[in-house]
Amino acid sequence: MLPASNSGRVYAVLLILLGMAPFITSWIDQPFYLDLLSRALILAIAASSLNLILGYGGMVSLGHAAYLGIGAYCVGIPAYYDIYNGWIHLGLTIVVSASFAFLTGLIILRTKAVYFIMITLAFSQMVYFTFVSLEEYGGDDGLVIYLRSEFPSWLSMEGATALYYWIFGALVLTLLVIYRLVYSRFGRVIVGSKFNEERMQSLGFNTYRYRLTCYVISGVLCGIAGMLLGNFTSFISPEMMGWTRSGELIFMVVMGGASSFFGPLIGTSAFVFLEQYLPEIMKTINPSWHEYWHLPFGVLLVCLVLFGKGGIHGWLSRFDKDGDVK
Amino acid sequence: MTDSILKVTALNKSFGGIHATRDLHLEVTRGDIHAIIGPNGAGKTTLISQLSGQLKPSSGSIEFERKDITRLTTAKRARSGLARSFQITSVVMPLTLLENVMLAVQGTSGHSFRFWKPVKQDQQMVSAAMNSLTEVGLQDRADKIAAEVSHGEQRQLEVAMALAMKPRLLLLDEPMAGMGVEESQHMVDILKKLKEKCTILLIEHDMDAVFKLADQLSVLVDGHIIASNTVENIRANQEVQRAYLGEQHA
Numbered sequence: 001m002l003p004a005s006n007s008g009r010v011y012a013v014l015l016i017l018l019g020m021a022p023f024i025t026s027w028i029d030q031p032f033y034l035d036l037l038s039r040a041l042i043l044a045i046a047a048s049s050l051n052l053i054l055g056y057g058g059m060v061s062l063g064h065a066a067y068l069g070i071g072a073y074c075v076g077i078p079a080y081y082d083i084y085n086g087w088i089h090l091g092l093t094i095v096v097s098a099s100f101a102f103l104t105g106l107i108i109l110r111t112k113a114v115y116f117i118m119i120t121l122a123f124s125q126m127v128y129f130t131f132v133s134l135e136e137y138g139g140d141d142g143l144v145i146y147l148r149s150e151f152p153s154w155l156s157m158e159g160a161t162a163l164y165y166w167i168f169g170a171l172v173l174t175l176l177v178i179y180r181l182v183y184s185r186f187g188r189v190i191v192g193s194k195f196n197e198e199r200m201q202s203l204g205f206n207t208y209r210y211r212l213t214c215y216v217i218s219g220v221l222c223g224i225a226g227m228l229l230g231n232f233t234s235f236i237s238p239e240m241m242g243w244t245r246s247g248e249l250i251f252m253v254v255m256g257g258a259s260s261f262f263g264p265l266i267g268t269s270a271f272v273f274l275e276q277y278l279p280e281i282m283k284t285i286n287p288s289w290h291e292y293w294h295l296p297f298g299v300l301l302v303c304l305v306l307f308g309k310g311g312i313h314g315w316l317s318r319f320d321k322d323g324d325v326k
Numbered sequence: 327m328t329d330s331i332l333k334v335t336a337l338n339k340s341f342g343g344i345h346a347t348r349d350l351h352l353e354v355t356r357g358d359i360h361a362i363i364g365p366n367g368a369g370k371t372t373l374i375s376q377l378s379g380q381l382k383p384s385s386g387s388i389e390f391e392r393k394d395i396t397r398l399t400t401a402k403r404a405r406s407g408l409a410r411s412f413q414i415t416s417v418v419m420p421l422t423l424l425e426n427v428m429l430a431v432q433g434t435s436g437h438s439f440r441f442w443k444p445v446k447q448d449q450q451m452v453s454a455a456m457n458s459l460t461e462v463g464l465q466d467r468a469d470k471i472a473a474e475v476s477h478g479e480q481r482q483l484e485v486a487m488a489l490a491m492k493p494r495l496l497l498l499d500e501p502m503a504g505m506g507v508e509e510s511q512h513m514v515d516i517l518k519k520l521k522e523k524c525t526i527l528l529i530e531h532d533m534d535a536v537f538k539l540a541d542q543l544s545v546l547v548d549g550h551i552i553a554s555n556t557v558e559n560i561r562a563n564q565e566v567q568r569a570y571l572g573e574q575h576a
């Protein structure tokens with residue numbers, strides 16, 4: 001299936017480039033870029049999972065980073081006991097994040113709008129403080145993971161390139177799952193409920209059940225991103241599930257374009273690179289300014305929200321209607 | 327004995343001090359178009375919302391096909407054959423007309439925990455939805471976005487969606503609301519055809535339309551049904567003349 005639109009072609013090229021990234025970065029001898037990309041793609045999985053409930057389902061969660069933390073600790077805690085089997089890590093991640101999403105979702109999905117935001121925040125803060133108080137696993141100071149999750153050799157995570165392909169593969173799978181989901185019977189119920197839940201109920205849908213299922217799927221996908229993040233950073237702490245991280249995930253989705261399929265990937269990449277290079281740009285203007293990079297970043301976000309409806313994706317797809325890139 | 331499809335007994339609903347429905351009795355015969363008329367604020371939409379499950383009655387019972395449905399959720403009533411349309415157009419605005427109707431088909435054809443196959447490739451569903459659109463005359467507008475079609479067409483879409491649920495009882499809340507003369511006439515023709523498929527409980531302000539369509543007529547005043555009879559008998563009823571028709575035709 002060839003993408004017909006211009007924005008579709010841009011994304012196709014982007015995916016191909018991402019697939020070749022390890023060769024490109026080693027060719028230009030800049031392994032650091034591969035690191036940056038790995039981080040961006042992990043967060044892109046998390047942002048895409050958030051987009052499934054936020055963009056398509058209209059459920060604005062300010063607690064999604066909890067799943068990043070849960071996934072990371074599902075690597076960290078077994079590793080603390082010298083259990084490095086990757087399947088155990090992955091299985092644990094899926095089971096724990098699904099159960100957490102299901103149990104909290106039972107309550108969360110009974111609320112709407114601002115209450116939804118506040119209660120997702122409350123639950124994620126509960127997880128945050130639980131891990132802060134777990135002295136055994138480092139509490140506030142976090143936990144060092146000395147070895148990566150062990151998988152059979154063809155699936156190994158050892159080395160930057162192998163880990164990158166793990167992450168890239170997981171991202172492609174996540175995008176594929178979300179894409180199929182959104183246009184399936186299930187996805188139609190989710191999208192319909194976002195715009196008119198009352199009507200969906202009168203059409204015969206028990207919207208609560210479908211939305212809860214969607215919430216669980218999103219949590220599991222984000223948990224897997226967390227499992228990868230744990231392997232990538234090899235140091236985990238409750239910091240990674242703080243509410244500011246949840247807020248950043250929302251930025252990434254909105255920046256890229258909510259309820260667009262590639263939006264979160266674009267938004268996350270933009271976010272990670274800005275986070276990296278804005279301080280340096282600020283430094284060249286005035287050496288003492290590099291700490292204030294949040295200021296231009298904030299201005300940029302405001303402009304994007306005011307003028308760039310639909311985020312970067314919305315901006316890109318404006319070229320589609322005219323037929324060519326201006 | 328007539329075969330009654332819906333039986334409402336001693337229904338009451340109050341919102342704080344306001345008694346929107348009081349001791350309401352109603353029986354709808356299978357195959358009829360049964361219209362409910364009444365002045366503004368008589369509690370017509372409140373009644374429909376209790377029948378379809380959006381509002382819980384304070385007391386009383388609702389029987390649909392001899393089963394008590396008073397406590398069933400909206401979704402369950404819909405799946406058991408009771409569909410409604412809304413007075414204020416309630417469709418999924420950003421989706422196309424076809425997608426809207428397909429949701430209606432989907433809602434009453436098994437569960438939707440199917441995650442992989444695109445709905446658009448489900449030929450059975452597409453053609454069922456197209457049939458409903460064709461019945462209300464919207465077949466050529468199937469790919470238009472609901473928010474972008476005319477008000478009259480949105481009203482027709484409401485009916486197409488209710489129809490796609492293959493209901494045995496259809497609750498229509500002012501299907502002609504805000505329509506011009508020509509559009510109203512078109513809707514009357516649509517409803518006449520629908521009558522062959524299912525029983526219809528119709529709330530409507532447009533008296534010409536009501537007299538053209540209805541077999542039975544109930545008059546709702548102040549949350550209470552003051553008379554329920556054939557159209558001819560109601561027209562002859564002095565009390566109704568005074569309470570309702572009189573004001574309108576003064």
